[in-house]
Amino acid sequence: xxVVQSHRTSSSNNVTVSTLPLYRSAPPLEVxxxxxxxxxxxxxxxxxxxxxxxxxxxxxxxxEKLVADLWKANMRHPQANEEANKDIxxxxxxxxxYCRTEELRKWFLSMETxxxxxxxxxESSEAQxxxxxxxxxxxxxxxxxxxxxxxxxxxxxxxxMGQTLASADAIFYKVPFxxxxxxxxxxxxxxxxxxxxxxxxxxxxxxxxxxxxxLSKALxxxxxxxxxxxxxxxxxxxxxxxxxxxxxxxxxxxxxxxEAGEISVKDIDHIAKTSFPLCMRHLFExxxxxxxxxxxxxxxxxxFLKGVGLKxxxxxxxxxxxxxxxxxxxxxxxxxxxxxxxxxxxxxxxxDYTPYSCxxxxxxxxxxxxxxxxxxxxxxxxxxxxxxxxxxVSSRAVxxxxxxxxxxxxxxxCTLTFExxxxxxCDAEWFCGIRRHFQASVGIVKYFALWAVPVPxxxx
Numbered sequence: 001x002x003v004v005q006s007h008r009t010s011s012s013n014n015v016t017v018s019t020l021p022l023y024r025s026a027p028p029l030e031v032x033x034x035x036x037x038x039x040x041x042x043x044x045x046x047x048x049x050x051x052x053x054x055x056x057x058x059x060x061x062x063x064e065k066l067v068a069d070l071w072k073a074n075m076r077h078p079q080a081n082e083e084a085n086k087d088i089x090x091x092x093x094x095x096x097x098y099c100r101t102e103e104l105r106k107w108f109l110s111m112e113t114x115x116x117x118x119x120x121x122x123e124s125s126e127a128q129x130x131x132x133x134x135x136x137x138x139x140x141x142x143x144x145x146x147x148x149x150x151x152x153x154x155x156x157x158x159x160x161m162g163q164t165l166a167s168a169d170a171i172f173y174k175v176p177f178x179x180x181x182x183x184x185x186x187x188x189x190x191x192x193x194x195x196x197x198x199x200x201x202x203x204x205x206x207x208x209x210x211x212x213x214x215l216s217k218a219l220x221x222x223x224x225x226x227x228x229x230x231x232x233x234x235x236x237x238x239x240x241x242x243x244x245x246x247x248x249x250x251x252x253x254x255x256x257x258x259e260a261g262e263i264s265v266k267d268i269d270h271i272a273k274t275s276f277p278l279c280m281r282h283l284f285e286x287x288x289x290x291x292x293x294x295x296x297x298x299x300x301x302x303x304f305l306k307g308v309g310l311k312x313x314x315x316x317x318x319x320x321x322x323x324x325x326x327x328x329x330x331x332x333x334x335x336x337x338x339x340x341x342x343x344x345x346x347x348x349x350x351x352d353y354t355p356y357s358c359x360x361x362x363x364x365x366x367x368x369x370x371x372x373x374x375x376x377x378x379x380x381x382x383x384x385x386x387x388x389x390x391x392x393v394s395s396r397a398v399x400x401x402x403x404x405x406x407x408x409x410x411x412x413x414c415t416l417t418f419e420x421x422x423x424x425x426c427d428a429e430w431f432c433g434i435r436r437h438f439q440a441s442v443g444i445v446k447y448f449a450l451w452a453v454p455v456p457x458x459x460x
């Protein structure tokens with residue numbers, strides 16, 4: 001395979017500066033079908049990790065370390081000179097995968113932009129200036145005379161952020177304020193007559209804005225080309241891989257049965273009270289209370305129970321027993337048993353369905369009499385507070401959860417609830433500890449692993 005060089009040469013001193021690619025055009029390379037898929041999955045692990053970190057509310061410095069660790073763990077290549085190729089190929093494969101719908105484009109754009117932001121920060125100042133020239137940004141450094149005229153104001157802004165103004169070698173760029181919205185929103189720049197004075201250590205905002213704009217347009221163009229020609233031409237070769245990649249589950253493998261990976265009907269009551277997420281706990285309580293759930297609720301809870309290890313025979317027994325006060329055995333077998341078997345891949349097209357992702361649950365629209373969906377989004381504040389108190393969440397933790405809900409961070413609110421109930425942080429150490437602590441019902445661990453890595457599922 002030809003090596004695509006990911007470096008540029010500084011014209012001033014002829015020193016090669018290592019930089020990240022801008023992905024302007026796909027490389028003219030022959031790629032093995034195996035590498036096509038494996039490279040994309042490795043990059044997807046990086047993007048999913050970034051998404052998970054953002055969803056958990058990690059701080060910028062934590063995200064910086066996370067991105068570096070994810071890149072090191074997933075994007076290395078046995079042959080060092082092939083790493084640049086892997087970077088570029090994986091980006092363009094995922095661009096093809098995620099160009100196909102507005103929702104997919106939005107997620108990919110956000111994650112790739114975040115990845116680019118942190119990789120840009122890892123570069124040297126010389127490499128950053130080289131990248132700025134690649135984007136052909138029409139901004140010039142502020143002259144010494146102009147710098148002196150606004151130095152006091154720039155110093156005030158720097159001090160407000162706990163920094164000092166190094167005037168000796170300071171480089172500032174004067175740009176229209178609307179091109180650096182995040183700096184303006186954070187009050188991290190001095191604005192005068194419609195222009196923001198952006199320090200050299202802040203130019204990442206300028207470059208990222210340009211990168212995001214370019215990638216957004218590129219995704220639209222890629223979608224047009226995919227739908228008009230590529231999909232049909234590659235329907236037997238690439239299309240199946242492309243269409244499957246965005247739904248690939250990249251978390252731990254729970255497909256193989258083991259003695260600690262299953263639960264029985266008798267386990268459900270205990271696990272529901274101790275470790276079900278609120279959305280599932282609410283459904284479980286409602287089916288116990290009403291002896292019935294509408295289709296949306298049955299799907300959400302049923303696939304979840306399957307995901308944590310409830311076997312088909314036990315699932316049929318569970319639903320039949322719960323519905324018994326209102327539904328006869330004959331009616332249950334006729335109207336409900338088929339859908340349960342279908343979810344387990346025993347009927348219809350034999351698809352082995354996975355639990356609903358958080359995003360699917362959050363974006364659902366429950367109607368009157370429905371109980372599915374995300375309580376953090378769909379409950380009133382009063383009902384949500386009451387539900388959290390019943391789960392044993394402390395008053396202080398309830399306020400933290402409600403703060404996340406008000407800011408529409410529903411997954412993070414769910415994570416905070418889980419931490420409050422179990423008194424542990426949802427990090428790697430917690431994961432190992434909870435596995436030992438709940439060894440008797442390890443389906444709980446399975447639940448959280450499934451929930452922590454949202455994965456789209458086939459539409460029903």
